[in-house]
Every structure is written in C-alpha cells, then in structure tokens.
Amino acid sequence: MKQTLFFDLDDTLIHCNKYFYLTIDRFVADMLVWFGADRIDEEEVRAKHMELDIAGIHALGFQSDRFPQSFIETYRHYAELTGRRTSAREEDRLWRLGRSVYDHEAEPYPHMAETLDALARAGHELHLYTGGEPLIQHRKIARLGLERYFESRIYVRQHKNVDALEHILTAGGQDRDHTWMIGNSIRTDVVPALTAGIHAIHMKTDAEWIYNLIDIEIEPRGAFLTLRQLAEVPDAITGYVSGAQRSS
Incomplete structure (x- = not known):
C-alpha cells in the first residue's frame, strides 16, 4: 500500500x-x-x-x-x-x-540514494522536511540532486516543531494512517510526528546533539521504530504495513 x-x-x-x-x-x-x-x-x-x-x-x-x-x-x-x-x-x-x-559539501549518509530509489520504485510518495534557512538548505539539496526524489514536495522551516509539521500535514490533506516521519531528532522529528498521529522512524546516531534529546511522553498512535541505517527503512515500512494489513 x-x-x-x-x-x-x-x-x-x-x-x-x-x-x-x-x-x-x-x-x-x-x-x-x-x-x-x-x-x-x-x-x-x-x-x-x-x-x-x-x-x-x-x-x-x-x-x-x-x-x-x-x-x-x-x-x-x-x-x-x-x-x-x-x-x-x-x-x-x-x-x-x-x-x-x-x-561544507553535502555528504550523504551511506545508502541514501539506494534507499530513496527503493522507496520511490515501491510507489511511495516522498517528501523532504527540514529545518534551517531556505538558501542554505536548498543549496545542499541541489548539490545532491535530491529534487529528483522530492520534486516540489520540499519544506524548509526556520522553526521545526509540532506546529510546523501540523500545518504541513493539514495543508497537504495527508492520510495520517499512511504517513510517516523519518528523522534523527527526537525533538523536531519524532515528538511532532507522534503528536500529529502519524508513524515515526527515529534514525539513531552515535553522537546526537543534546538539543535533540528530550523525553517522549506521547503514546504512539501507529508505528514508532528506531533504526540505525537508512538501508533498513524500506523493509521496516513494508513489514509494518504488511502486519497491519494482516491484522485488519
């Protein structure tokens, strides 16, 4: 699906x-x-x-x-x-x-392109949601040619928080039962996603910035997964969706 x-x-x-x-x-x-x-x-x-x-x-x-x-x-x-x-x-x-x-040059994480290619081939709709200044972030995006995956579905916000994500989801009319946020930050990715009632994948890093680390006090409405490699994302989503379909 x-x-x-x-x-x-x-x-x-x-x-x-x-x-x-x-x-x-x-x-x-x-x-x-x-x-x-x-x-x-x-x-x-x-x-x-x-x-x-x-x-x-x-x-x-x-x-x-x-x-x-x-x-x-x-x-x-x-x-x-x-x-x-x-x-x-x-x-x-x-x-x-x-x-x-x-x-600095934009340096991709391992398996970035292969992961996005696999998800696009599977028919999923890919969006990019990032915090920062538009000029700086779009320069990184252009250096790696990420528009080929996300096209116009790119959102750059100076304040990346619960309100910002909620506005994007509402404006886009997203079906929250089938929408995911994939990111490394508990503060700006995971907690806003869980608050909005969508699925969340926390991409855990070895040396996380202390700003990103906050307690999670929200009961997930759907999936809440923790992964370490981008290459794990396609199978993790497929596995969850398949399990949800079997149990429905």
Whole structure:
C-alpha cells in the first residue's frame, strides 16, 4: 500500500552535526589560547557555548547567524568573567569561523540514494522536511540532486516543531494512517510526528546533539521504530504495513 514519507535532511540523509562539532573544537582551541588554559576550563567553555546556542535556537529557530553569534556571546561571557578585553579582530575571526560551517559539501549518509530509489520504485510518495534557512538548505539539496526524489514536495522551516509539521500535514490533506516521519531528532522529528498521529522512524546516531534529546511522553498512535541505517527503512515500512494489513 502506498505510504507518504516525510524525510528529515540533516543527519538523516546527509551529514551535518560532525561539521558543527569540528567547528566548535576550533572555537574552543582559540578560546584556550586567548584566555589561557590555566584561567578557563575547556569543558565549561563547551557547556556555556551549548547553553547559549540552544537559547538562540529557542529564540530564533534555525537561523544561520545564530551559530556564529553563539561563539561571540560565549567569548564576551568569558571576557567579562576574566576581565580580559574583547577584540574586534577576534570577534570577526569567530564570526567567520561560525559561518564557515555552512560551506561544507553535502555528504550523504551511506545508502541514501539506494534507499530513496527503493522507496520511490515501491510507489511511495516522498517528501523532504527540514529545518534551517531556505538558501542554505536548498543549496545542499541541489548539490545532491535530491529534487529528483522530492520534486516540489520540499519544506524548509526556520522553526521545526509540532506546529510546523501540523500545518504541513493539514495543508497537504495527508492520510495520517499512511504517513510517516523519518528523522534523527527526537525533538523536531519524532515528538511532532507522534503528536500529529502519524508513524515515526527515529534514525539513531552515535553522537546526537543534546538539543535533540528530550523525553517522549506521547503514546504512539501507529508505528514508532528506531533504526540505525537508512538501508533498513524500506523493509521496516513494508513489514509494518504488511502486519497491519494482516491484522485488519
């Protein structure tokens, strides 16, 4: 039976977090040089940056300037804490460092193309639903030629949450008994899907961003599966649908 499948983009179909982690490592290294490793603690710097970055997401959503701004806010926090003067040159370096994370080539997860090909051949309708700024996200999509799978069914939202998904599902008139959300984030993929009453597949990653990790307090109305490889998705959906048909 034909299903409607919504795929997340970052850290579901393509790599994303690993570039942010590498950039944060460079930021922390600069901070230790400027302020002195004997005056500031590396793990405390990381924790303060995470706190400020997540606060920015709650306020601004997935706006691209949020990330470099979180570097500058952390830098200014430690300048005030230690009494060290800020430097326009250093702040400019941090801004450019934060922005550089968006310049990486789009790198697909293993079996991305084979998985999407298999689902399309099976007759499923594929949608792409991602958080971020349209210019940046569409650039990634174009680099990998993902339009061939999703065509006009691509949704980019600065705030990716329960309301955003509900609006997309309602506007599209989706049959929720046959609609799935596939993504790595408990916060922005799984919980909104379960709240909307559609099926959810959590694509588990080894190093998940702490922002994505929240408790699930919603009873699934349909399927709620956890997988580790994209290649597992077609069989998982087929297996669930076949079981549901046999039991009906």
